[in-house]
Amino acid sequence: MSSKLAADKVSAWYGTKKAIEDISIEFEEHSTSAIIGPSGCGKSTLIRCLNRLHETVPKARVEGKVLLDGKDVYEDDPVAVRRHVGMVFQKANPFPTMSVYDNVAAALRLNGVRDRGTLDQVVKRSLEKAALWDEVKDSLGKPGVGLSGGQQQRLCIARALAPEPEVLLMDEPCSALDPIATAKIEDLIFDLKKDYTVVIVTHNMQQAARVADTTAFMYLGHLIERGATRELFERPKEALTESYITGRFG
Amino acid sequence: MPQAAERKALQKGLTKLNENMVTLAELSELAIRKAIDSLTRLDGDVAREVFTIDQEVYGLQLEIEHTCVDLIALHAPVARDLRTITTSLKITTDLDRIGRYAKDLGELTLQFSPSARGAEPELARIREMADRTIQMVDTAIDAFVKHDAESVRNIMQVDDVVDRMHDENFNELVRRMTEGSLKIETGARYILVNRYLERIADHAVNIGMRVVYMVTGDWLPRERAADRAKRIPK
Numbered sequence: 098m099s100s101k102l103a104a105d106k107v108s109a110w111y112g113t114k115k116a117i118e119d120i121s122i123e124f125e126e127h128s129t130s131a132i133i134g135p136s137g138c139g140k141s142t143l144i145r146c147l148n149r150l151h152e153t154v155p156k157a158r159v160e161g162k163v164l165l166d167g168k169d170v171y172e173d174d175p176v177a178v179r180r181h182v183g184m185v186f187q188k189a190n191p192f193p194t195m196s197v198y199d200n201v202a203a204a205l206r207l208n209g210v211r212d213r214g215t216l217d218q219v220v221k222r223s224l225e226k227a228a229l230w231d232e233v234k235d236s237l238g239k240p241g242v243g244l245s246g247g248q249q250q251r252l253c254i255a256r257a258l259a260p261e262p263e264v265l266l267m268d269e270p271c272s273a274l275d276p277i278a279t280a281k282i283e284d285l286i287f288d289l290k291k292d293y294t295v296v297i298v299t300h301n302m303q304q305a306a307r308v309a310d311t312t313a314f315m316y317l318g319h320l321i322e323r324g325a326t327r328e329l330f331e332r333p334k335e336a337l338t339e340s341y342i343t344g345r346f347g
Numbered sequence: 348m349p350q351a352a353e354r355k356a357l358q359k360g361l362t363k364l365n366e367n368m369v370t371l372a373e374l375s376e377l378a379i380r381k382a383i384d385s386l387t388r389l390d391g392d393v394a395r396e397v398f399t400i401d402q403e404v405y406g407l408q409l410e411i412e413h414t415c416v417d418l419i420a421l422h423a424p425v426a427r428d429l430r431t432i433t434t435s436l437k438i439t440t441d442l443d444r445i446g447r448y449a450k451d452l453g454e455l456t457l458q459f460s461p462s463a464r465g466a467e468p469e470l471a472r473i474r475e476m477a478d479r480t481i482q483m484v485d486t487a488i489d490a491f492v493k494h495d496a497e498s499v500r501n502i503m504q505v506d507d508v509v510d511r512m513h514d515e516n517f518n519e520l521v522r523r524m525t526e527g528s529l530k531i532e533t534g535a536r537y538i539l540v541n542r543y544l545e546r547i548a549d550h551a552v553n554i555g556m557r558v559v560y561m562v563t564g565d566w567l568p569r570e571r572a573a574d575r576a577k578r579i580p581k
Binding site: 303338 | 351353354357423424425426427428429430563564565
């Protein structure tokens with residue numbers, strides 16, 4: 098497998114506070130990578146650096162390189178970067194005034210796509226990929242916020258998939274969902290890696306174990322260990338990782 | 348991830364598991380020691396004590412299995428916790444088998460005719476092999492209790508010695524039965540004793556290898572005894 102996305106000595110600050118330090122990590126194409134670690138360890142900051150969302154926070158800054166197919170995203174247009182590197186957040190956040198259809202079509206419309214046939218096609222394809230089509234195909238005109246929590250999160254995934262990104266970043270996508278909705282998202286993640294490179298931040302270690310090919314452990318802004326998920330959970334190399342995953346701290 | 352309260356609950360279960368494992372190991376070792384003692388002295392009372400110990404071993408093995416399944420189901424353990432639980436689960440089978448062989452040795456003691464009492468030179472050879480075997484079991488169990496991988500890294504090589512003794516004893520028993528200096532019935536029973544001791548040593552190897560995995564996460568490469576024997580000078 099080749100590296101699709103890579104952080105090369107990335108550090109990030111909120112004002113004067115350094116949140117992550119000198120992180121280098123590669124994400125292989127068509128794989129799912131999990132990032133775990135206690136609250137405040139910098140895992141969300143790291144993935145927000147990957148699609149240049151971090152810099153949207155006032156006084157936040159980034160150093161280092163983020164390479165998408167070998168090209169530094171910090172030398173590209175941030176909007177274009179986010180088209181290639183989509184993101185799904187912890188809390189489902191469909192646009193509150195928009196229908197299911199419009200939520201998915203929003204990114205395309207922002208990019209100037211007006212053709213109804215094209216939009217129909219993309220909305221259907223994105224909802225299918227998000228495993229939501231069968232549940233909403235007869236209510237595309239209804240408000241997105243009228244869906245259940247799990248459906249709203251899959252709607253947000255469909256919205257992120259609509260511009261056909263190459264990488265999908267997921268920041269604790271199941272933390273607000275019940276086990277059944279979580280299982281659906283996890284099934285979906287499993288399918289999505291066939292077409293995308295998925296990076297998921299999660300607090301749920303069993304979730305990382307279930308969905309991720311590789312898992313990285315972060316602590317106090319540092320990348321402590323990264324390896325095949327099975328290896329990391331069965332025989333971690335670092336004592337700090339062992340202590341965290343066995344619940345001895347955190 | 349287990350939080351503080353969850354960690355306490357898991358730790359409590361692991362502590363109980365460890366205590367039961369230590370007891371099980373001690374009982375299995377006691378069973379084999381008593382079995383050899385009963386055999387060398389042809390003491391039926393001691394042999395019957397082994398039967399009682401074997402029952403206790405079996406009961407404790409079941410309890411440990413239930414504890415392990417509960418810990419996995421309720422706490423989703425990982426890393427060393429997971430390795431400790433899965434290793435315990437596997438080792439209980441080895442310890443139970445050791446207890447079972449001890450019981451079989453006890454039964455053989457009761458079957459030996461009084462005329463066989465201490466007369467055969469085989470008994471001395473068996474005693475020597477039994478000492479080696481018990482030492483292997485002791486080393487393996489001690490390594491488990493102390494989480495000491497280093498002391499069992501060469502346990503397969505010790506087993507080679509026991510295997511060789513087994514082969515030599517077997518050949519000698521067959522030779523003596525063939526020439527008529529050893530009754531077939533007695534010789535056949537010694538062949539069983541010989542075999543049981545060799546199997547007990549194999550279970551000690553299993554325990555040793557699993558202790559290495561439990562402590563380090565690494566699997567010792569398993570090599571067939573016959574292949575090892577080719578490399579060992581006679």
